[in-house]
Amino acid sequence: MRPFRTAVAGVSLGALALAGCGQGDGAAAPASPGTASPSASAPAAGFPVTVQAGNGAVTVPARPARIVSLSPSATEGLFAIGAGPQVVAVDDQSTYPADAPKTDLSGFKPNAEAIVAEKPDLVVLANDTGGIVAALTKVGVPVLLEPAAAKLADSYDQITDLGAATGNAAKAGEVVTGMRQRIERLTAAPRDAKLSFYHELDSTPYSVTSDTFIGQIYGLFGLTNIADEAPDPAGGYPKLSGEFVVKADPDLIFLADTKCCAQSKETLAKRPGWSGLSAIAKDQVVLLDDDIASRWGPRVADLVETVGAAVEKAAT
Numbered sequence: 001m002r003p004f005r006t007a008v009a010g011v012s013l014g015a016l017a018l019a020g021c022g023q024g025d026g027a028a029a030p031a032s033p034g035t036a037s038p039s040a041s042a043p044a045a046g047f048p049v050t051v052q053a054g055n056g057a058v059t060v061p062a063r064p065a066r067i068v069s070l071s072p073s074a075t076e077g078l079f080a081i082g083a084g085p086q087v088v089a090v091d092d093q094s095t096y097p098a099d100a101p102k103t104d105l106s107g108f109k110p111n112a113e114a115i116v117a118e119k120p121d122l123v124v125l126a127n128d129t130g131g132i133v134a135a136l137t138k139v140g141v142p143v144l145l146e147p148a149a150a151k152l153a154d155s156y157d158q159i160t161d162l163g164a165a166t167g168n169a170a171k172a173g174e175v176v177t178g179m180r181q182r183i184e185r186l187t188a189a190p191r192d193a194k195l196s197f198y199h200e201l202d203s204t205p206y207s208v209t210s211d212t213f214i215g216q217i218y219g220l221f222g223l224t225n226i227a228d229e230a231p232d233p234a235g236g237y238p239k240l241s242g243e244f245v246v247k248a249d250p251d252l253i254f255l256a257d258t259k260c261c262a263q264s265k266e267t268l269a270k271r272p273g274w275s276g277l278s279a280i281a282k283d284q285v286v287l288l289d290d291d292i293a294s295r296w297g298p299r300v301a302d303l304v305e306t307v308g309a310a311v312e313k314a315a316t
Helices: 072-080 112-116 129-138 152-166 169-186 213-219 242-248 265-269 300-315
Strands: 049-053 056-060 067-069 087-090 122-125 143-145 196-200 252-255 285-287
Touching: 049 143, 049 152, 067 072, 072 087, 072 122, 072 152, 112 129, 122 129, 122 152, 129 143, 143 152, 152 169, 152 213, 169 300, 196 213, 196 242, 213 300, 252 300, 285 300
Parallel strands: 067 087, 067 122, 122 143, 196 252, 252 285
Antiparallel strands: 049 056
Protein backbone atom coordinates (compact mmCIF):
# COMPACT_ATOMS: atom_id res chain seq x y z
CA MET A 1 0.00 0.00 0.00
CA ARG A 2 1.39 3.37 -0.95
CA PRO A 3 2.09 5.80 1.91
CA PHE A 4 -0.54 8.73 0.85
CA ARG A 5 -2.85 6.19 0.79
CA THR A 6 -3.10 5.94 4.56
CA ALA A 7 -1.59 9.23 5.66
CA VAL A 8 -2.16 12.70 4.45
CA ALA A 9 -0.44 12.59 1.07
CA GLY A 10 2.96 12.94 2.57
CA VAL A 11 5.53 13.45 -0.14
CA SER A 12 3.65 12.67 -3.30
CA LEU A 13 -0.18 14.20 -1.65
CA GLY A 14 2.52 12.39 -0.59
CA ALA A 15 1.88 8.82 -1.77
CA LEU A 16 -2.37 9.79 -2.17
CA ALA A 17 -1.50 11.09 0.35
CA LEU A 18 -1.17 10.27 -1.86
CA ALA A 19 4.69 15.33 -10.05
CA GLY A 20 3.62 21.32 -14.78
CA CYS A 21 5.56 22.68 -17.03
CA GLY A 22 4.42 26.30 -17.31
CA GLN A 23 0.70 26.46 -17.88
CA GLY A 24 0.48 23.30 -19.95
CA ASP A 25 -1.57 20.17 -19.36
CA GLY A 26 -4.01 21.65 -16.91
CA ALA A 27 -1.75 23.97 -14.96
CA ALA A 28 -3.52 27.13 -13.97
CA ALA A 29 -4.22 29.44 -16.86
CA PRO A 30 -2.43 32.80 -16.88
CA ALA A 31 -4.22 35.57 -15.11
CA SER A 32 -3.24 39.00 -13.92
CA PRO A 33 0.00 38.93 -11.91
CA GLY A 34 -0.49 38.45 -8.20
CA THR A 35 1.64 39.34 -5.24
CA ALA A 36 3.38 37.27 -2.64
CA SER A 37 1.37 36.31 0.41
CA PRO A 38 2.14 37.76 3.83
CA SER A 39 4.42 34.75 4.34
CA ALA A 40 7.17 36.59 2.47
CA SER A 41 8.80 39.36 4.51
CA ALA A 42 10.72 40.87 1.58
CA PRO A 43 9.92 41.39 -2.10
CA ALA A 44 10.45 38.15 -4.00
CA ALA A 45 12.53 39.98 -6.61
CA GLY A 46 15.08 41.06 -4.02
CA PHE A 47 17.19 38.82 -1.84
CA PRO A 48 17.70 37.86 0.88
CA VAL A 49 14.05 36.91 1.34
CA THR A 50 12.43 35.25 4.34
CA VAL A 51 9.53 32.85 3.88
CA GLN A 52 7.34 31.36 6.60
CA ALA A 53 7.25 27.64 5.88
CA GLY A 54 6.31 24.57 7.88
CA ASN A 55 9.70 24.72 9.59
CA GLY A 56 9.37 28.37 10.55
CA ALA A 57 11.02 31.43 9.08
CA VAL A 58 13.44 30.41 6.33
CA THR A 59 15.86 32.95 4.88
CA VAL A 60 17.07 32.39 1.34
CA PRO A 61 20.18 34.58 0.92
CA ALA A 62 20.23 34.76 -2.89
CA ARG A 63 18.11 33.68 -5.83
CA PRO A 64 18.61 29.89 -5.83
CA ALA A 65 20.20 28.36 -8.90
CA ARG A 66 20.39 24.76 -7.66
CA ILE A 67 17.06 23.67 -6.22
CA VAL A 68 16.41 20.13 -5.05
CA SER A 69 12.76 19.12 -4.68
CA LEU A 70 11.86 16.04 -2.66
CA SER A 71 8.13 16.64 -2.97
CA PRO A 72 6.22 15.83 -6.17
CA SER A 73 3.69 18.56 -5.41
CA ALA A 74 6.48 21.09 -4.96
CA THR A 75 8.13 19.88 -8.16
CA GLU A 76 4.92 20.57 -10.08
CA GLY A 77 4.65 23.96 -8.43
CA LEU A 78 8.24 24.94 -9.16
CA PHE A 79 7.89 24.19 -12.85
CA ALA A 80 4.50 25.88 -13.06
CA ILE A 81 5.88 29.15 -11.67
CA GLY A 82 8.84 29.18 -14.04
CA ALA A 83 11.49 27.91 -11.64
CA GLY A 84 12.15 24.76 -13.68
CA PRO A 85 15.53 25.97 -14.99
CA GLN A 86 16.64 26.43 -11.38
CA VAL A 87 15.80 22.83 -10.41
CA VAL A 88 18.77 20.45 -10.61
CA ALA A 89 17.30 17.32 -8.97
CA VAL A 90 13.92 15.94 -7.92
CA ASP A 91 12.95 12.84 -5.98
CA ASP A 92 12.08 9.44 -7.39
CA GLN A 93 8.32 10.09 -7.07
CA SER A 94 8.31 13.36 -9.03
CA THR A 95 6.78 12.14 -12.27
CA TYR A 96 5.52 15.48 -13.58
CA PRO A 97 6.57 17.30 -15.65
CA ALA A 98 8.27 14.61 -17.70
CA ASP A 99 11.43 16.68 -18.16
CA ALA A 100 11.99 17.26 -14.45
CA PRO A 101 15.49 16.02 -13.48
CA LYS A 102 14.35 12.85 -11.72
CA THR A 103 16.90 11.04 -9.53
CA ASP A 104 16.91 8.21 -7.02
CA LEU A 105 16.68 10.69 -4.14
CA SER A 106 13.86 9.80 -1.76
CA GLY A 107 11.48 12.09 0.04
CA PHE A 108 10.30 9.22 2.23
CA LYS A 109 13.79 8.19 3.32
CA PRO A 110 15.90 11.29 2.66
CA ASN A 111 19.67 10.93 2.76
CA ALA A 112 21.40 14.16 3.76
CA GLU A 113 24.72 13.18 2.19
CA ALA A 114 23.11 12.35 -1.16
CA ILE A 115 21.14 15.59 -1.13
CA VAL A 116 24.19 17.71 -0.28
CA ALA A 117 26.08 16.01 -3.12
CA GLU A 118 23.75 17.89 -5.51
CA LYS A 119 25.19 21.15 -4.10
CA PRO A 120 21.75 22.68 -3.51
CA ASP A 121 21.16 26.27 -2.51
CA LEU A 122 17.53 25.44 -1.69
CA VAL A 123 15.81 22.15 -0.79
CA VAL A 124 12.03 21.76 -0.74
CA LEU A 125 10.48 18.94 1.32
CA ALA A 126 7.02 17.76 2.31
CA ASN A 127 8.15 15.69 5.32
CA ASP A 128 10.80 16.16 7.97
CA THR A 129 11.65 12.47 8.05
CA GLY A 130 14.60 11.45 10.20
CA GLY A 131 15.38 15.03 11.15
CA ILE A 132 16.42 15.87 7.59
CA VAL A 133 15.56 19.57 7.98
CA ALA A 134 17.97 19.98 10.88
CA ALA A 135 20.65 17.94 9.12
CA LEU A 136 20.55 20.14 6.02
CA THR A 137 20.22 23.37 7.98
CA LYS A 138 23.31 22.41 9.98
CA VAL A 139 25.43 22.41 6.83
CA GLY A 140 24.01 25.73 5.67
CA VAL A 141 21.41 24.60 3.15
CA PRO A 142 18.13 26.58 3.23
CA VAL A 143 15.17 24.20 3.53
CA LEU A 144 11.50 24.88 2.87
CA LEU A 145 9.23 22.37 4.57
CA GLU A 146 5.89 22.50 2.73
CA PRO A 147 3.76 19.70 4.24
CA ALA A 148 0.67 18.11 2.71
CA ALA A 149 -2.08 20.67 2.25
CA ALA A 150 -5.11 20.39 4.52
CA LYS A 151 -7.23 22.79 2.45
CA LEU A 152 -7.11 24.65 -0.85
CA ALA A 153 -5.77 27.78 0.84
CA ASP A 154 -2.69 25.77 1.85
CA SER A 155 -2.06 24.85 -1.77
CA TYR A 156 -2.24 28.48 -2.81
CA ASP A 157 0.01 29.58 0.06
CA GLN A 158 2.66 27.01 -0.76
CA ILE A 159 2.83 28.00 -4.41
CA THR A 160 3.20 31.60 -3.25
CA ASP A 161 5.99 30.55 -0.89
CA LEU A 162 7.81 28.82 -3.74
CA GLY A 163 7.53 31.97 -5.82
CA ALA A 164 8.96 34.14 -3.07
CA ALA A 165 11.80 31.73 -2.27
CA THR A 166 12.87 31.30 -5.90
CA GLY A 167 12.49 34.83 -7.24
CA ASN A 168 9.36 33.97 -9.24
CA ALA A 169 6.72 35.77 -7.19
CA ALA A 170 4.90 37.37 -10.11
CA LYS A 171 4.50 34.09 -11.96
CA ALA A 172 3.42 32.34 -8.75
CA GLY A 173 0.76 35.00 -8.35
CA GLU A 174 -0.48 34.28 -11.86
CA VAL A 175 -0.64 30.55 -11.18
CA VAL A 176 -2.56 31.01 -7.92
CA THR A 177 -4.97 33.49 -9.47
CA GLY A 178 -5.53 31.16 -12.41
CA MET A 179 -6.21 28.22 -10.10
CA ARG A 180 -8.66 30.22 -8.01
CA GLN A 181 -10.55 31.54 -11.02
CA ARG A 182 -10.71 28.18 -12.74
CA ILE A 183 -11.92 26.34 -9.63
CA GLU A 184 -14.48 29.04 -8.88
CA ARG A 185 -15.77 28.81 -12.45
CA LEU A 186 -15.97 25.01 -12.35
CA THR A 187 -17.88 24.95 -9.07
CA ALA A 188 -20.16 27.94 -9.62
CA ALA A 189 -23.11 26.17 -11.26
CA PRO A 190 -25.98 25.31 -8.87
CA ARG A 191 -26.70 21.60 -8.61
CA ASP A 192 -30.04 20.32 -7.40
CA ALA A 193 -29.27 16.60 -7.45
CA LYS A 194 -27.87 15.28 -4.16
CA LEU A 195 -25.36 12.64 -5.16
CA SER A 196 -23.26 10.31 -3.03
CA PHE A 197 -19.77 9.12 -3.88
CA TYR A 198 -16.95 6.79 -2.93
CA HIS A 199 -13.30 7.75 -3.49
CA GLU A 200 -10.91 4.80 -3.53
CA LEU A 201 -7.26 5.24 -2.62
CA ASP A 202 -6.40 1.61 -3.16
CA SER A 203 -8.14 -1.71 -3.50
CA THR A 204 -7.82 -2.58 0.20
CA PRO A 205 -10.00 -0.42 0.10
CA TYR A 206 -8.93 2.78 1.81
CA SER A 207 -10.92 5.95 1.26
CA VAL A 208 -11.01 9.58 2.39
CA THR A 209 -13.43 11.51 4.56
CA SER A 210 -14.63 15.06 3.96
CA ASP A 211 -12.07 16.34 6.46
CA THR A 212 -9.18 15.58 4.12
CA PHE A 213 -7.82 17.78 1.34
CA ILE A 214 -9.23 15.47 -1.34
CA GLY A 215 -12.52 15.13 0.51
CA GLN A 216 -12.91 18.89 0.52
CA ILE A 217 -12.56 18.96 -3.26
CA TYR A 218 -15.68 16.82 -3.54
CA GLY A 219 -17.36 19.06 -1.00
CA LEU A 220 -17.13 21.93 -3.49
CA PHE A 221 -19.84 20.12 -5.47
CA GLY A 222 -22.08 19.33 -2.50
CA LEU A 223 -21.52 15.59 -2.78
CA THR A 224 -22.23 13.21 0.09
CA ASN A 225 -19.18 11.17 1.05
CA ILE A 226 -20.05 7.63 2.12
CA ALA A 227 -16.72 7.37 3.99
CA ASP A 228 -17.94 9.98 6.48
CA GLU A 229 -20.08 7.22 8.00
CA ALA A 230 -17.19 4.80 8.43
CA PRO A 231 -17.05 3.22 11.93
CA ASP A 232 -13.40 4.20 12.27
CA PRO A 233 -12.45 7.42 10.44
CA ALA A 234 -8.75 6.63 10.99
CA GLY A 235 -7.61 10.23 10.81
CA GLY A 236 -9.53 10.86 7.62
CA TYR A 237 -8.35 7.75 5.78
CA PRO A 238 -10.66 4.90 6.81
CA LYS A 239 -10.31 1.34 5.62
CA LEU A 240 -13.75 0.37 4.41
CA SER A 241 -15.15 -3.10 4.02
CA GLY A 242 -16.61 -4.23 0.73
CA GLU A 243 -19.90 -4.74 2.50
CA PHE A 244 -19.87 -1.13 3.72
CA VAL A 245 -19.55 0.18 0.16
CA VAL A 246 -22.24 -2.17 -1.13
CA LYS A 247 -24.67 -1.06 1.57
CA ALA A 248 -23.96 2.63 0.87
CA ASP A 249 -24.40 2.07 -2.90
CA PRO A 250 -22.82 5.39 -3.99
CA ASP A 251 -24.03 7.19 -7.09
CA LEU A 252 -20.45 7.85 -8.17
CA ILE A 253 -17.19 5.98 -7.68
CA PHE A 254 -13.86 7.73 -8.18
CA LEU A 255 -10.82 5.49 -8.54
CA ALA A 256 -7.45 6.95 -7.58
CA ASP A 257 -5.78 3.54 -7.91
CA THR A 258 -5.81 3.09 -11.68
CA LYS A 259 -2.02 3.32 -12.09
CA CYS A 260 -0.82 1.68 -8.92
CA CYS A 261 -3.37 -1.09 -8.78
CA ALA A 262 -4.94 -1.29 -12.28
CA GLN A 263 -8.46 -0.79 -10.95
CA SER A 264 -11.39 -0.14 -13.27
CA LYS A 265 -15.15 -0.61 -13.53
CA GLU A 266 -14.47 -4.17 -14.68
CA THR A 267 -12.26 -5.06 -11.70
CA LEU A 268 -14.78 -3.52 -9.29
CA ALA A 269 -17.56 -5.62 -10.76
CA LYS A 270 -15.62 -8.77 -9.86
CA ARG A 271 -15.58 -7.91 -6.16
CA PRO A 272 -18.16 -9.81 -4.09
CA GLY A 273 -21.49 -8.00 -4.27
CA TRP A 274 -20.20 -5.03 -6.21
CA SER A 275 -21.54 -5.87 -9.67
CA GLY A 276 -24.96 -4.54 -8.68
CA LEU A 277 -23.73 -1.15 -7.48
CA SER A 278 -25.57 1.78 -9.05
CA ALA A 279 -22.33 3.48 -10.12
CA ILE A 280 -21.25 0.38 -12.02
CA ALA A 281 -24.65 -0.28 -13.57
CA LYS A 282 -24.98 3.35 -14.72
CA ASP A 283 -21.37 3.62 -15.91
CA GLN A 284 -20.53 6.25 -13.31
CA VAL A 285 -17.12 4.91 -12.29
CA VAL A 286 -14.56 7.65 -12.86
CA LEU A 287 -10.93 6.74 -13.54
CA LEU A 288 -8.65 9.35 -11.99
CA ASP A 289 -4.96 9.93 -12.58
CA ASP A 290 -3.44 8.63 -9.34
CA ASP A 291 -0.86 11.41 -9.22
CA ILE A 292 -3.23 14.30 -9.87
CA ALA A 293 -5.63 12.87 -7.28
CA SER A 294 -2.93 12.66 -4.62
CA ARG A 295 -1.09 15.98 -4.91
CA TRP A 296 -1.86 19.52 -3.95
CA GLY A 297 -0.01 21.47 -6.64
CA PRO A 298 -1.33 23.43 -9.63
CA ARG A 299 -3.06 20.41 -11.17
CA VAL A 300 -5.63 20.39 -8.36
CA ALA A 301 -7.75 22.40 -10.79
CA ASP A 302 -7.60 19.45 -13.21
CA LEU A 303 -9.04 17.19 -10.51
CA VAL A 304 -11.82 19.69 -9.85
CA GLU A 305 -12.65 19.71 -13.57
CA THR A 306 -12.78 15.91 -13.72
CA VAL A 307 -15.05 15.69 -10.68
CA GLY A 308 -17.28 18.44 -12.05
CA ALA A 309 -17.72 16.67 -15.38
CA ALA A 310 -18.65 13.43 -13.62
CA VAL A 311 -21.16 15.18 -11.39
CA GLU A 312 -22.76 16.93 -14.35
CA LYS A 313 -23.06 13.65 -16.23
CA ALA A 314 -24.57 11.84 -13.24
CA ALA A 315 -27.08 14.61 -12.59
CA THR A 316 -28.53 14.52 -16.10
